[in-house]
Amino acid sequence: MLSVLAAAVLAAAAVGTAWFLDSRGVTPRALAPYVAKRSSGHNQAIEQSGKWMQRTLISLDRGSLYAGDDGLLQMRPGAQARAAPPLAVRALAVSSVAQLREAMAGAMPGDVITLAPGEYAIMRGELGARRPGAEGSPIVVRAERPGTAVIEMGITEGFKVTAPHWTFENLTIRGTCKYQLYCEHAFHVVGNADHFTARNNTIVDFNSHFKINGRRGDFPDHGAIIGNTITNTTIRDTGTAVTLVDLVSGSDWVIRGNVITDFIKGGGDRISYGVFAKGAGARNILEQNIVVCEHLLRGPGQRVGMSLGGGGTAKRYCRDRRCITEQDDSVIRANLIASCSDDGVYLNSAARSVVSHNTVLDTGGIVVRFAESSAEVEGNLVDGAIRSRDGGVVRAHDNFDTSIMALYAGSHAVRQLFTGSSVATLDWAGEPARREAPPAKPAPDLCGGRRPSLPAYGAFEALAGCRQ
Numbered sequence: 001m002l003s004v005l006a007a008a009v010l011a012a013a014a015v016g017t018a019w020f021l022d023s024r025g026v027t028p029r030a031l032a033p034y035v036a037k038r039s040s041g042h043n044q045a046i047e048q049s050g051k052w053m054q055r056t057l058i059s060l061d062r063g064s065l066y067a068g069d070d071g072l073l074q075m076r077p078g079a080q081a082r083a084a085p086p087l088a089v090r091a092l093a094v095s096s097v098a099q100l101r102e103a104m105a106g107a108m109p110g111d112v113i114t115l116a117p118g119e120y121a122i123m124r125g126e127l128g129a130r131r132p133g134a135e136g137s138p139i140v141v142r143a144e145r146p147g148t149a150v151i152e153m154g155i156t157e158g159f160k161v162t163a164p165h166w167t168f169e170n171l172t173i174r175g176t177c178k179y180q181l182y183c184e185h186a187f188h189v190v191g192n193a194d195h196f197t198a199r200n201n202t203i204v205d206f207n208s209h210f211k212i213n214g215r216r217g218d219f220p221d222h223g224a225i226i227g228n229t230i231t232n233t234t235i236r237d238t239g240t241a242v243t244l245v246d247l248v249s250g251s252d253w254v255i256r257g258n259v260i261t262d263f264i265k266g267g268g269d270r271i272s273y274g275v276f277a278k279g280a281g282a283r284n285i286l287e288q289n290i291v292v293c294e295h296l297l298r299g300p301g302q303r304v305g306m307s308l309g310g311g312g313t314a315k316r317y318c319r320d321r322r323c324i325t326e327q328d329d330s331v332i333r334a335n336l337i338a339s340c341s342d343d344g345v346y347l348n349s350a351a352r353s354v355v356s357h358n359t360v361l362d363t364g365g366i367v368v369r370f371a372e373s374s375a376e377v378e379g380n381l382v383d384g385a386i387r388s389r390d391g392g393v394v395r396a397h398d399n400f401d402t403s404i405m406a407l408y409a410g411s412h413a414v415r416q417l418f419t420g421s422s423v424a425t426l427d428w429a430g431e432p433a434r435r436e437a438p439p440a441k442p443a444p445d446l447c448g449g450r451r452p453s454l455p456a457y458g459a460f461e462a463l464a465g466c467r468q
Contacts, residue, residue, distance in 0.1 A: 021404060025387040027364045028061035028407050029341060033302075060410040062362055068296040069422035073229055075466045077336070077446050078257020078288035086140050086167070088112035097122055104141065109134035109165070113141045115149035121176075122153050126160040129193075133165030138195070143170040146200055152176045157188045162215075164194040168201060175205035181238045184208060189223065189250075191215035196223040203230050207238050208246040212253070213279070219319055223253045231261045235299045239268030243310070249279035249319040255286045257448075261295035263303060270301025274337075276310035278348075280319040282328040284308075286335065288446050288459075290466070292423055293340035293363075305337035305363060309348025309373070325351045325372050334444040334459045338362050338423045344384065347373045347392065357443045359458035360384060361415065361423070365401065368392035379439055381458030383414040398436050400457040426463045432456035 032054045039050020089110025092103045103113045133139040143149035150172045175183030186203045189196045189212040203209045230244045242265035265272040274291040277284040293303035309326035327350040336359045337344040344363030349372040357379040365384025368375045371391035382401035388394045420426040443455045447465030
């Protein structure tokens, strides 16, 4: 009788604890490192218990369903119609770094600078994009075919773009610094560099592959990062920021159809992001991307898939010098976000946001944080919880998500909707779960196809449309 009573007391305590954690928005994967930290430094029994609890919480929440798959980097989200070669005012063929520097330094609107097949090693001096293009006549730096021109950068910043209307396409860019601390950015887009476009490039092994920020009161707006593969092959041994698309203070950007993976920060606070937009920018759109925090790499620390607001911005870097809000009127929609040790979508002081039709798997879910944040959250398929923290305003409509209490029980109803052992091989186990009513606006599809009037929850009707 006493054993039954004791079991009942323990069960009640467990349920009560889970309810408390649910009410505070604390997921198992968020609690696990806290337990390990609090038990560290005590006697062996306490430390071992803490480690066991950490492993148990992570196992309940994460499992091992979404292992790496080399096929992921060949996937093509978004509407990826092949662009016709640009019409050139001047067609400039280059076959050496010196010729590339010369062509960029003297570039005029409408120039198309085409790199011959081969390898280009850049071990000193950024590649400056300082001459302005013009509307309808950008300056283009490109390879004729993807994968034929490989640029190896052993420098802190590769292409530094400080003038408007530059386009970069079909390039393969690799960071090759001896110390990873020094390979910061493949592209640094600064100040008056409006209408920057990066399209169909493969960019590997940088801390922040794209860094975008203002300078002296000028801010780069109306940019586009479309159809790129952005990844790392190792944990980044650095204490500097690791955010593969790092957008600060720019407005009216479109980040669409990219594959973004493996952004593990090995030093400093070990917090990293796939994509964020912050710094008091507005009207930025993050759509139809595949973001996998841990694809082929695993490591310590916290990784967030996508964010409006990131970890916040120092006032001197903000567009309005105040950052009362980090983002206004920005959108996260139709993305597949997976395998993150922290939240899949994190909103920090992001006002009038829209978070719609995302598929979010093996993450902490979707979080709207602080009273300055407000979000319309609808049509998402979330293997985790949709929740508010610290006064954030969430207006959630017709989502398919998972309660935090269910996560503590190891229950993942959303994952059971799919077959496949990795993100790249996901298929519906049966008929997809569909919206209760048609959305007010048509839902885009991750893979670029048309969606029915009553779409499936999440980012796609069939992931097969993204496979080559």
